[in-house]
Amino acid sequence: MEAQAKATVELLKVLVADPENEEHLDELKKRIINGDDSLDHAAHSVIARLFRISVTWSNCINQQICYPIQIRKPRCLDDIVTAISDAQKRKITIRATGSGHSYSNVAPVFKGGLLLDPHDMNRVLIIDPGLLKYPLGAGKLFAVESGITIKDLNTALDKRNLALANMGAYDGQTLAGAISTGTHGTGITLGPIASSVRAVVLVSGDGTVYQIEPSQGISDPEAFDKQVRDRILKQDDDWFNTVVISMGCTGIIYSYILEVVDSYYLEENRDLSTWEQVKQDLTFPVEGRLPKVLTENRHYEVDINPYPVKGRHSCVVQTKNKVDADHPSGSRGIEDWIAGILAGCPLAEYWLVRALNLWPTTSPEIINNALNSLVVKHHIDKSYKILNLGPVDNVKALAVELSYPVDEHLVGAIDNLLSVFQNEANKMNWYMAGPFSLRFVAASDAYLAPQQGRLTCMVELDMLLGITTGDELLTSITRKVQRGNSQVRVHWGLDLDTISKESIKELYPKYSEWFKVYSELNTMGIFDSPFTDRLEISVNPLR
Ligand SMILES: Cc1cc2nc3c(=O)[nH]c(=O)nc-3n(C[C@H](O)[C@H](O)[C@H](O)COP(=O)(O)OP(=O)(O)OC[C@H]3O[C@@H](n4cnc5c(N)ncnc54)[C@H](O)[C@@H]3O)c2cc1C
Incomplete structure (x- = not known):
């Protein structure tokens, strides 16, 4: 308790005098791993090195590993905006991981970058019917934060007698993680989970918050402009079809509006x-x-x-x-x-x-x-x-x-x-x-x-x-x-990690449209990562 109340500088003073002080050492570790806004990037790295505090993230089978400077757990939209602003100030990259259930390197951040674990953003959100073009119920819309697991999402939907139209064969992924890589189930009339998305709320590399929808999206632009202050509505097919499956490269996703069905x-x-x-x-x-x-x-x-x-x-x-x-x-x-x-x-x-x-x-x-x-x-x-x-x-x-x-x-x-x-x-x-x-x-x-x-x-x-x-x-x-x-x-x-730049260009006819929007949203290369390096699309490959 004593250590918790101290400023980081005071903790350090105690530890210099008494390096074995466990309470103070634990508190320092917690601050280094979870982030301490009172420290700049250099101080953070030096303290981590001096006290041998290493932050490691790995995927579910420990075959993708990365060493971020911190792993933060945002709880709301503002926490994401703050994290992006911190990354900009420190000139480091930032990325969100989901549950780490990808075997490819889509989730790791560069060494020394900021990693966001979105599992605490798991709430169901309220949709304001006044912002929609059509009254609720025309399609069943469900707004939810991006870090909810598919398991918890199913439980939340079921409580309301609703369900996803389809899902994969597993429910440990986060919603954003599953949607962002094209996770799918089976059924020739049913698309990947991404096909249920009607709106994505995302923070771009320059810190702008967008609600991105198809050109003929669900929101009424006039009502939105009048009533919503914390985000910009972007109704644009190119933007929507880019961000919905973009492997963390176009921004940190805060929430989705999904179209769901009656439970069955x-x-x-x-x-x-x-x-x-x-x-x-x-x-x-x-x-x-x-x-x-x-x-x-x-x-x-x-x-x-x-x-x-x-x-x-x-x-x-x-x-x-x-x-x-x-x-x-x-x-x-x-x-x-x-x-x-x-x-x-x-x-x-x-x-x-x-x-x-x-x-x-x-x-x-x-x-x-x-x-x-x-x-x-x-x-x-x-x-x-x-x-x-x-x-x-x-x-x-x-x-x-x-x-x-x-x-x-x-x-x-x-x-x-x-x-x-x-x-x-x-x-x-x-x-x-x-x-x-x-x-x-x-x-x-x-x-x-x-x-x-x-x-x-x-x-x-x-x-x-x-x-x-x-x-x-x-x-x-x-x-x-x-x-x-x-x-x-x-x-x-x-x-x-077999996919390369050449293969995507050949296999995805809309790749150049995707790349154009990606380049607008990955401002200054803040979302560059080992994955964007592999695809040779990092904005600042020398970082
Ligand atoms: C046991 C198992 C079963 C599986 N079953 C299926 C299946 O049936 N069908 C199928 O298609 N796939 C399946 N997969 C693959 C899996 O669904 C995908 O790899 C999925 O992306 C994993 O989700 P995740 O939450 O673990 O995200 P991660 O793997 O951690 O991340 C995936 C991507 O999402 C991005 N991301 C995550 N959160 C955010 C956010 N808030 N903002 C921006 N970007 C974000 C990350 O940066 C990363 O690029 C399975 C995988 C496993 C291990």
Whole structure:
């Protein structure tokens, strides 16, 4: 308590006289890590070095690490504005991270930069109907701060008998983190979560607060101008389609207005099949007409063994469709393939990974056992419980995800992917340690959405953590597939840093529009980061 009341200079005086004073040392550490506005950048660095206080951030599997000068937890819009102003004064970069559930380097800040952890910005906000062009209820709008987790958002929506139209298979991400990388679920009529966004409130690099909406956005510009003092309304398709998926490069997002739906129940079924059967189901009946399995199921997904066992690639076909129900029924025995692998194997996870490293050729059989354990019949529950798999923060896998156009060539492209898996196994003895999945997503207008401008099949390649050749195999497959097919994009978060400047220019027809808006908002390169360096778009690459 005594230390808490002291100014930082006084703390330092005590510590110079008594370096072992734990209470004072703890207080100093807290101030250095959480930020101390009384210190300038140089003083902060010197004290951190002298007292060996290092601030480290890492993602959920500790494979992306960075060393910010501080990690601040803003609680409101003003805290973000202050943080940006501090970063400007100190001439350092700033970035927000979400829950750290991206495997790529989209979240880390440069060494010595300021990192914002938005988890304390998690409140539901009130929408003023007087600011809208149409009365509330025409679409169901829901305003919420950016750091809320998908899990807490679902709970908040459910309390109001509302729900997201769709979500990914996991709920540990923050809303901003999930939206910013194009996170999606499955369902050919349903876009990524970003497609539900109707407005983004963001603080740009020069500290201006914008509410950004499409050109025909929900807000009434006249009413907005008269009544709202703390932000500028920008209704502009280029701005909106840039910022909504921009991997933290265009500003710090404070909040969103989402369009949501009435809460609903889904029935989930998971059936065993083979790729040889599924590819008939995914073949276009006539040119331009989608296969029935995609149009007749709200959510359709296939999990496939990358390797044949007895000449066939086993699959699990998952369908989830709306049902009239008012209570849950049935259950999932096994949630997901990782649980399936562990349930079907007498070894603990550590020994299983060791065994797969020693005898990788056992992988096809192990994956088959996992798939066999996933069968589910007539499992009914609230939408967000059915769409969510796996417990939060129990991440034992690594993944990359490839985006293919849904067209007449899709089945051939998946056959080609299977031959890439087989070649890597034959030549290198490198095996996947999990199935891969096909999920189907509606086209997105966001300029850098992996689903931009086309119906998309997202192909996720999963790998158990600890497989020694796992990273090399996933990277090699990504490169080989992209070399052979110039239309394959990669998920911004589920990527092992393979995306380069050349590949985005080629793959995203709206990249130059995105870049123009990005350049306006990333004033003085304040949002530069290892990610913008990788894409060679840092404004000040020498920082
Ligand atoms: C177990 C697991 C399951 C997954 N399931 C799916 C899935 O089903 N579908 C799918 O598409 N993806 C999935 N992913 C990928 C994941 O959804 C994305 O990588 C997502 O971006 C992670 O969100 P996050 O909150 O952890 O954000 P982070 O990974 O920490 O950050 C992502 C990006 O958002 C930016 N950002 C975060 N907050 C803000 C803010 N307030 N302002 C500005 N920028 C911000 C960061 O700078 C960064 O660029 C999964 C990942 C894991 C680990």
